[in-house]
Amino acid sequence: MRWSKTLIPTLKEDPADAEVISHKLLVRAGFIRQVSRGIYDYFPLALKVIRKIEAIVREEMDRAGAQELLMPISSPAELWQESGRWEVYGKELVRFKDRHERDFCLGPTHEEIITDLVRRVVRSYRELPFNLYQIQTKFRDEVRPRFGLMRGREFIMKDAYSFHADLDDCRREYENMFQTYKRIFSRLGLKFRPVEADTGAIGGSLSHEFQVLAESGEDAIVSCNKCNYAANVQKAEVKAPRPPARDIAEASPKLEKVATPGKKSVAEVAEFLRLPAAKFIKTLVYKTDGDELVAALVRGDHEINELKLQTALGCREVALADEAAVTTATRLVPGYLGPIGLKLRMVADFSVQGMRGAVTGANEANAHFIQVDQEHDFTPSAFADLRLAVAGDPCPRCEPGVLEAYRGIEVGQIFYLGTKYSEALGATYLDAEGRERPIEMGCYGIGISRLVAAAIEQNNDANGIIWPIAIAPFQVLLLPINYKDKAIQKVSDELYQALQKRGVEIILDDRDERPGVKFKDADLVGIPLRVTVGAKGLEKGFIELRWRRDGKSEEVPIDKAADTLATLVREATGA
């Protein structure tokens, strides 16, 4: 490819609307432009990267025994009504009517469509199992799209769905996909980590996310420094601590009420009373999907994990109650709430169990209790794991291990789905005994376009992108210092053709630009290997070869250049 014939609109300055590095660089280096919020044009270079990622994903999915198909991007409301998600999904699901006033939506994911497909085709256990996947544009009307390709509304995704006669076989495929995903992300050249994940709105009971490690990641993850336990903090378990031992003979200091005028938050009261946050018990009032108000108690220095609270309460949804609801129920504004004398169902985090000398709200304005003794002063209806895991927590799986915290970009997730969709849509098969049974399902996603951003978040420097060679738009950039110079042009053109003949993916910067401009663009666009052809080198019969990643360079005789480069590329791509 010739640079002069390729649309690569590079920019000298960062775009004003970009925040994260991958977004800035993708726009600056001429890969993408925004069309509307969360919706982008993919320019030729970006499409090349996407195609390369897709190719690796296809190869590995096919190798794992999955089959590619393609489903429609729009689907009729009826399928979504059958699964119940037409109501549940909310505004994220973009809906529209056709000319006959029939309801449709754009697919944010395809469980319904594929389950419908399968129920119309599969009759017998003999036809199972199989795994179907597609690579396709999805649309989700995200509340807040952001960070360029990291969280778009329209994005490219590989989604796979597997179908099985029984749970064991589904588990086998889950493991198969787990290993496949590890191969895929390794081949892409990314540092990643599989972590245990919450199953979210999609349902199911077993799930892993594949997280590309990056500071700018939206997800917080923790992992053990001793064993291989790793989890999204949404999911990460916190080991129940042993309640502190106590001397029965020892008399409890007496509960005491103190004035805390105007001090509401833990931080404010802690400063006012000169006590550490860990001595506090936070009382948070939540509203359940059953419209019940419930109090959740966690230690002052901990954050509540609403998913765990849901599990502990056995409900599908919880939301912090608004002030009005709290006031109506307790005659108080939040800030002075406490468990003592509170007339609500209370659940407490394990860490609250047996706390002594604690501080809580006094359930009256401008006052708190100190010297609270949990065992003596109040009894929650249950103790449970309610808080977010943090760095430093003991590992829930091994003894000496301690959790460390990272940030990650979720680029893949695998789920065991069970029979949620097959039962809702009636996707069944006849087993060997002739009994009708719902099909067991798994589902496996990879965010293709998000991977483009994730790769850059992990591979960049002050000058621009540094593509892993496996997904670089080109493997080699040929940079003639002055393409108008006949001698330079001749050597460049011959090398260009020789490399193409050897199967090297190459772009020739044949523009009539100053060398500085070309070097800057070369760094910005991030092609792994740069070959410079200039008058100085030609005099000695050499070209210069330079790696984008570490800046290491060497001089290569012109007549050996094509073979040397082809070999280097082959080695670097592991081919």
Next chain:
RNA sequence: CGGGGCGUAGCGCAGCCUGGUAGCGCACACGCUUGGGGUGCGUGUGGUCAGCGGUUCAAAUCCGCUCGCCCCGACCA
């Protein structure tokens, strides 16, 4: 949806407070110059000042409404 910010040439920005001929840098075109890290000089092209409405002799500037975009929060396979 709540809070904050922004919208002026292709890009990045000033001008707005205090109303009076729309500016700067980059990019672009042309000429000369230069040719191993965004050359230098000169000449030039390009603007419904987001849109609609209002105030005024006069609006990029003041007021109202609408739209778009960004950030934080709530939310999220």
